[in-house]
Amino acid sequence: MSSVAVLIDHDRGIPSGGALEALTAARTLAAGLGAAVDAVVLGDSELFDTHGASLVAACASHGAAVVHRGRHALLADYGPDAWGAALASFVAGAQPAAVVAAGTDRGAEAMAQLAARTDLPLVANCVSVSPANDPWEITRIQWGGSLLEDVTLSSSLPLLTIAQHSVEAEPCEGGPIETVVADFAPDLGPEVERTLVRDRVTLTEGVTLSTSPVVVSGGRGVGSAEGFATLEELAELLGGRVGCSRAVTNNGWRSHADQVGQTGTRIAPEIYIACGISGAIQHWVGAMGSKNILAINIDPEANMVAKAGYAVIADLHEVVPAISDEIRRRRDRPSS
Ligand SMILES: Cc1cc2nc3c(=O)[nH]c(=O)nc-3n(C[C@H](O)[C@H](O)[C@H](O)COP(=O)(O)OP(=O)(O)OC[C@H]3O[C@@H](n4cnc5c(N)ncnc54)[C@H](O)[C@@H]3O)c2cc1C
Numbered sequence: 001m002s003s004v005a006v007l008i009d010h011d012r013g014i015p016s017g018g019a020l021e022a023l024t025a026a027r028t029l030a031a032g033l034g035a036a037v038d039a040v041v042l043g044d045s046e047l048f049d050t051h052g053a054s055l056v057a058a059c060a061s062h063g064a065a066v067v068h069r070g071r072h073a074l075l076a077d078y079g080p081d082a083w084g085a086a087l088a089s090f091v092a093g094a095q096p097a098a099v100v101a102a103g104t105d106r107g108a109e110a111m112a113q114l115a116a117r118t119d120l121p122l123v124a125n126c127v128s129v130s131p132a133n134d135p136w137e138i139t140r141i142q143w144g145g146s147l148l149e150d151v152t153l154s155s156s157l158p159l160l161t162i163a164q165h166s167v168e169a170e171p172c173e174g175g176p177i178e179t180v181v182a183d184f185a186p187d188l189g190p191e192v193e194r195t196l197v198r199d200r201v202t203l204t205e206g207v208t209l210s211t212s213p214v215v216v217s218g219g220r221g222v223g224s225a226e227g228f229a230t231l232e233e234l235a236e237l238l239g240g241r242v243g244c245s246r247a248v249t250n251n252g253w254r255s256h257a258d259q260v261g262q263t264g265t266r267i268a269p270e271i272y273i274a275c276g277i278s279g280a281i282q283h284w285v286g287a288m289g290s291k292n293i294l295a296i297n298i299d300p301e302a303n304m305v306a307k308a309g310y311a312v313i314a315d316l317h318e319v320v321p322a323i324s325d326e327i328r329r330r331r332d333r334p335s336s
Contacts (some may be wrong), residue, residue, distance in 0.1 A: 013051025084113020221276015
């Protein structure tokens with residue numbers, strides 16, 4: 001049976017959310033092709049000794065019939081050349097019907113390497129793929145999410161990345177499937193050592209803006225750097241992070257690391273609280289993955305108010321502290 005091979009984007013053995021989204025999307029694609037879903041995980045012996053079982057379990061619960069483990073000393077950590085060459089080595093041997101990866105930095109980079117090495121076209125940031133006809137019909141996100149583009153792809157081996165947050169990662173119904181583990185030894189030369197990760201400096205510990213379940217974001221309406229104190233307070237009460245619009249970073253009120261949007265971070269929290277943000281398209285493309293949106297704005301016509309599921313039309317300097325006070329009041333209330 002042919003297979004749709006999914007490159008598992010992982011950071012030293014921990015799969016990214018994007019990898020599980022890609023496996024979920026690959027199940028639909030494979031069903032359309034009458035194919036199975038296979039996973040490709042790259043690492044060295046130490047990585048597989050430590051994380052092999054959990055990686056296989058994650059792949060099995062998301063539908064991988066076979067987990068192909070590419071094992072090599074040069075795959076101890078991420079390297080675009082090494083991952084691209086290992087994938088090319090896998091493709092030459094296994095001959096899958098398609099290769100899919102997450103539209104993450106690593107997924108996109110490794111797939112671009114694979115495309116260059118195999119001289120095959122790569123379609124990046126796909127949101128839907130219809131393999132019913134030749135050529136395949138694909139819709140993908142362009143221009144930072146502000147444009148949906150319909151494309152056709154005619155290729156002996158389609159290579160795709162799945163746009164982040166375009167699919168929700170979902171385990172298979174009925175639990176993990178029976179998964180076979182198959183090892184392969186990629187043919188890697190010393191030239192792939194050109195770009196291997198040697199060390200990392202973590203700039204943000206724990207939950208980041210892109211992974212936080214709650215984001216409390218401020219725009220120009222906050223008025224000053226000091227004005228963010230009440231947003232910080234609310235975010236802390238809700239266990240979330242503070243974000244902002246570009247008007248805010250342009251004014252120097254917050255660092256660029258906090259910016260949500262086309263030229264900032266894409267987020268997909270359970271709740272996005274947008275305070276004093278108009279909702280310009282460049283901001284919206286970063287926030288549109290949010291499951292629920294509360295807009296606090298003095299302008300009932302603001303784009304963010306129109307897009308939000310909930311809105312409070314009032315001054316954020318009054319509303320935000322009032323929400324925090326109410327949360328504290330309810331938490332402090334003795335339970336009966
Ligand atoms: C190439 C390019 C890339 C860009 N990338 C990004 C990006 O990544 N992220 C991004 O955010 N923007 C980006 N922008 C900028 C974007 O176009 C907007 O200019 C920006 O998002 C506006 O920020 P804002 O909503 O905070 O400010 P404004 O548009 O000025 O809106 C302020 C809002 O605050 C409300 N308000 C004012 N006072 C109060 C108050 N007291 N209480 C409640 N509400 C109040 C107003 O009614 C208004 O709706 C980009 C632009 C370009 C050209």
